[in-house]
Amino acid sequence: MKEKSGVKGFLKKLHKYRIYLLMLAPAVIYTLVFAYYPMTGIVMAFKKYNYSGGIWGSPWNGLENFKFFFKSGQAGLVTRNTVLYNIAFILVGTFTQVAVAVFLTEIHGKKFRKISQSMMFLPYFISWVIVGVMAFNIFSSDYGFINRIITSLGGEKVAFYTTPQAWPFILLFFNIWKGVGYGSVMYLAAIMGIDTSVYEAASIDGANVFQRIFKVTIPMIMPTMIILLLMSVGGIFKGNFDMFYNLVGSNGLLYNYTDVIDTLAMRALISSNDFGMSAAIGLFQSVLCFATVTIVNKLVGLYDRDYALF
Amino acid sequence: MKNRMKKGLALLLGAAMTTGLLAGCGSEGGSENSAASGSEGGNASAEAGGSASDAGGADTSEHVDLKMYLIGERTPDFDEVYGKINEILEEKLNCSISVDFLSWGEHDTKYSLLFSSQEDFDLIFTASSWCHYEQTVSLGGFYPLSEEFIQTYAPDIWEVVPEVAWDQAKIDGQIYMVPNYQNEFAQDVLAVRGDLMEKYSIDQITSWDELKAFYLACAADGMYASQGGPWYQYFQAQGLATTGGAPHGGELVLYHTQDPSDTGFYYLLDWDGFTDYCRQMKELADAGCWSPDVLNSSDERQTGLLTGRTAGMVWNLGSCTTYGKQANTENPDWNVTLIDPVADLPKKVQPYINNGVAINQNSKNKERAMMVLNEFYTNPAVQDLAMLGIEGKHWEAVGDDQYKVIDESGFGVSSNCNWGWNNAAIQRTEYIEDKTPLDDVREAMEESWNNNIKEAHVLDGFNFDSTKVSTQFAAVEAAMGNYYDPLVSGLVNDVDQSIEDLRTALESAGIRDVLAEMESQAASYIAEKQAN
Numbered sequence A: 001m002k003e004k005s006g007v008k009g010f011l012k013k014l015h016k017y018r019i020y021l022l023m024l025a026p027a028v029i030y031t032l033v034f035a036y037y038p039m040t041g042i043v044m045a046f047k048k049y050n051y052s053g054g055i056w057g058s059p060w061n062g063l064e065n066f067k068f069f070f071k072s073g074q075a076g077l078v079t080r081n082t083v084l085y086n087i088a089f090i091l092v093g094t095f096t097q098v099a100v101a102v103f104l105t106e107i108h109g110k111k112f113r114k115i116s117q118s119m120m121f122l123p124y125f126i127s128w129v130i131v132g133v134m135a136f137n138i139f140s141s142d143y144g145f146i147n148r149i150i151t152s153l154g155g156e157k158v159a160f161y162t163t164p165q166a167w168p169f170i171l172l173f174f175n176i177w178k179g180v181g182y183g184s185v186m187y188l189a190a191i192m193g194i195d196t197s198v199y200e201a202a203s204i205d206g207a208n209v210f211q212r213i214f215k216v217t218i219p220m221i222m223p224t225m226i227i228l229l230l231m232s233v234g235g236i237f238k239g240n241f242d243m244f245y246n247l248v249g250s251n252g253l254l255y256n257y258t259d260v261i262d263t264l265a266m267r268a269l270i271s272s273n274d275f276g277m278s279a280a281i282g283l284f285q286s287v288l289c290f291a292t293v294t295i296v297n298k299l300v301g302l303y304d305r306d307y308a309l310f
Numbered sequence B: 001m002k003n004r005m006k007k008g009l010a011l012l013l014g015a016a017m018t019t020g021l022l023a024g025c026g027s028e029g030g031s032e033n034s035a036a037s038g039s040e041g042g043n044a045s046a047e048a049g050g051s052a053s054d055a056g057g058a059d060t061s062e063h064v065d066l067k068m069y070l071i072g073e074r075t076p077d078f079d080e081v082y083g084k085i086n087e088i089l090e091e092k093l094n095c096s097i098s099v100d101f102l103s104w105g106e107h108d109t110k111y112s113l114l115f116s117s118q119e120d121f122d123l124i125f126t127a128s129s130w131c132h133y134e135q136t137v138s139l140g141g142f143y144p145l146s147e148e149f150i151q152t153y154a155p156d157i158w159e160v161v162p163e164v165a166w167d168q169a170k171i172d173g174q175i176y177m178v179p180n181y182q183n184e185f186a187q188d189v190l191a192v193r194g195d196l197m198e199k200y201s202i203d204q205i206t207s208w209d210e211l212k213a214f215y216l217a218c219a220a221d222g223m224y225a226s227q228g229g230p231w232y233q234y235f236q237a238q239g240l241a242t243t244g245g246a247p248h249g250g251e252l253v254l255y256h257t258q259d260p261s262d263t264g265f266y267y268l269l270d271w272d273g274f275t276d277y278c279r280q281m282k283e284l285a286d287a288g289c290w291s292p293d294v295l296n297s298s299d300e301r302q303t304g305l306l307t308g309r310t311a312g313m314v315w316n317l318g319s320c321t322t323y324g325k326q327a328n329t330e331n332p333d334w335n336v337t338l339i340d341p342v343a344d345l346p347k348k349v350q351p352y353i354n355n356g357v358a359i360n361q362n363s364k365n366k367e368r369a370m371m372v373l374n375e376f377y378t379n380p381a382v383q384d385l386a387m388l389g390i391e392g393k394h395w396e397a398v399g400d401d402q403y404k405v406i407d408e409s410g411f412g413v414s415s416n417c418n419w420g421w422n423n424a425a426i427q428r429t430e431y432i433e434d435k436t437p438l439d440d441v442r443e444a445m446e447e448s449w450n451n452n453i454k455e456a457h458v459l460d461g462f463n464f465d466s467t468k469v470s471t472q473f474a475a476v477e478a479a480m481g482n483y484y485d486p487l488v489s490g491l492v493n494d495v496d497q498s499i500e501d502l503r504t505a506l507e508s509a510g511i512r513d514v515l516a517e518m519e520s521q522a523a524s525y526i527a528e529k530q531a532n
Helices: A006-016 A018-036 A038-046 A064-071 A075-106 A110-125 A128-139 A145-152 A164-192 A196-204 A209-233 A241-248 A252-258 A261-269 A275-303 B002-037 B040-051 B078-093 B107-116 B133-138 B147-153 B155-160 B163-169 B194-199 B208-220 B231-237 B272-287 B303-307 B317-330 B366-378 B380-388 B437-450 B466-488 B495-509 B511-531
Strands: B064-071 B095-102 B123-126 B177-179 B189-193 B240-242 B253-256 B265-267 B312-315 B336-339 B356-359 B395-398 B402-405
Touching: A006 A018, A018 A038, A038 A064, A038 A275, A064 A261, A064 A275, A064 B466, A075 A110, A075 A164, A075 A209, A075 A252, A075 A261, A110 A164, A128 A145, A128 A164, A128 A241, A164 A209, A164 A241, A164 A252, A196 A209, A209 A275, A241 A252, A241 A261, A252 B466, A261 A275, A261 B466, A275 B466, B064 B366, B078 B095, B078 B366, B078 B380, B095 B107, B095 B366, B107 B133, B123 B366, B133 B356, B133 B466, B147 B155, B147 B366, B155 B366, B163 B177, B189 B194, B189 B317, B194 B336, B208 B231, B208 B272, B231 B240, B231 B272, B265 B511, B272 B466, B272 B495, B303 B312, B303 B317, B312 B317, B317 B336, B317 B437, B336 B437, B356 B366, B366 B380, B466 B495, B466 B511, B495 B511
Parallel strands: B064 B095, B064 B123
Antiparallel strands: B123 B356, B177 B356, B189 B312, B189 B336, B240 B253, B253 B265, B395 B402
């Protein structure tokens, strides 16, 4: 059947799909109101904001608001840290989440599976503030759990809070620990969706557990993995402020290894309440994220057209 | 069939979680921007409010309800006390006041939102450097108070507040707050455990060297001396003080407050004392005078002393007395006492703008707000209520100018953010029945301080306005983070290297522009002062 073109054809389609369009409407309206309309606030990044002028009345400021970030001498460092941390989180996170999902499906004891899944899910609900306190009680040199053990065994104390090199691993650990339960649910769902007859066919052909995992499960959940990967790449220039701030706090000794864009901006601007500069930093991150996600999506599309998001 | 169901369920679950994720992203951007977009609607009213003229005298024929923002938490009896205050206000000024609180934890973020969202309120607590005064003025949040306006609507305040206080409140020649009036000393002291001093045979600590000896003695005994280094004590012992509005809470640029003839600034990295201090701190930190975790500890200043983990605490006189007493009550053998490591120096009085009240630019009743403030400030009945609570319930009078606490649980003494209208001329002082040795030490200390107030320095009231160099200022704040706190806590590996790193970072951040702007503002400020 050939579709008619032009206004008439459009109206006809509108009529034909009216029920679908009606169902779509809430989502479209929601997105317009909460995602597109607020985007006009981007102008803040180019204004010298004052209370009496508000967003629209304040004078223009050109690119002045972006300058402080590059002048601070930390721009390169924090951008690098942000990206590297996010890459580590995405790679290790995806790996552990898939692994956990696969293990959970391969486990046959139903009770054990349920309990272990719940246990892994729990950290997701703990606020980073609490995690920060827990971390302090684990790593503190006076009363810390680890140092208590070390000293009771007659060892020398380790001052974690003055040893920056340890922190990439500590941060990675807490990030994975907190996210693995939640993340693995997606993959569990994907695995559940795999037709069991494929597994039956595989076992008839004599596939062992590993072959079953690597030849059937992983390829079948590949699309899910790629979609989730693309979505997390979309935030690759945004540091998880809650995590970095609560675990590292204002400990300058660790900053070379732990400072991300968000914590730097917070430190620079908390005392001056400069809305324009904060908006500028946000815009800087968003533009870079947008560029990254577009490029990665393109690359994925080159590899396999069906995997790309758009 | 079962298979298809599973598949469907899985898809559904996947979809639900994806929307969850998407919604998460969406709302993040949304809340940031929607808070900002809320302010655009109020533009028109802001302009209208700003240009309204103040013609006419003190007309109170129309009843108005005013709103005031204070810092802190609402105490259980707060509304009852303010009900009494409103009775007085209704009768005298035909108005009432309601109070909202910004808690200690959130005022940093919410204060500016009150203005950017064009919230309708009249009065708000403010303070130089620690409570958003300069920032809000530079963003145009406060109503400028002309002398005529103050004289017309708050004649009693005009009479009681000294001229130097108004001068301190001026930014670009314009007053934006009513400063409080009291001699609050800008001198931190230490509360230290007497039993330990005795144990280390140290009879007194009145100088920097004695303080250092005490710190080292503590460390040698395996005891932490305090939660971090005595940085303020160090530069105060040299006669220096922080400069209002300078980076990092005024610490990066000091001035010689004890010597009125010296009007120059001491930029830390050009001052030898800073290097010297950092080296000494490294020595103390390595000896174990405080925990290597101090930078990450979220303990309050008194926690170390009260829990017995440190031998002392550093804070202002009032807080050190309060917690010293608490420690003594809980551990009678500790014998906590107060020490002033810079005892021989004349004392600096806090700027009067360390507490104050401002009027919102968008307030619809600025005149009435000022008249209400006049009552709070100078009417003894209102002053007593706001500071002490209800007579007979929370406190009782001792003579005309003293009070005795009956029950502090419902409405703490002078802890309900009544500091903006502190008025030493009519404020009651506490009558203490059974004095402890700590009270005696405190009284002696206060007396000696009051007899030894330092000469006024022209820069005491100076406040740097950073709007012209906001880019460099923000960059400097960002660059400070990496090195400054570790340096003053003595936790870096190589002091000289870290100081060099800090210097380079600050130079590239544009500290010279900030300093040049400070110099020029100070020069015109001093010229203006001397012209008068």
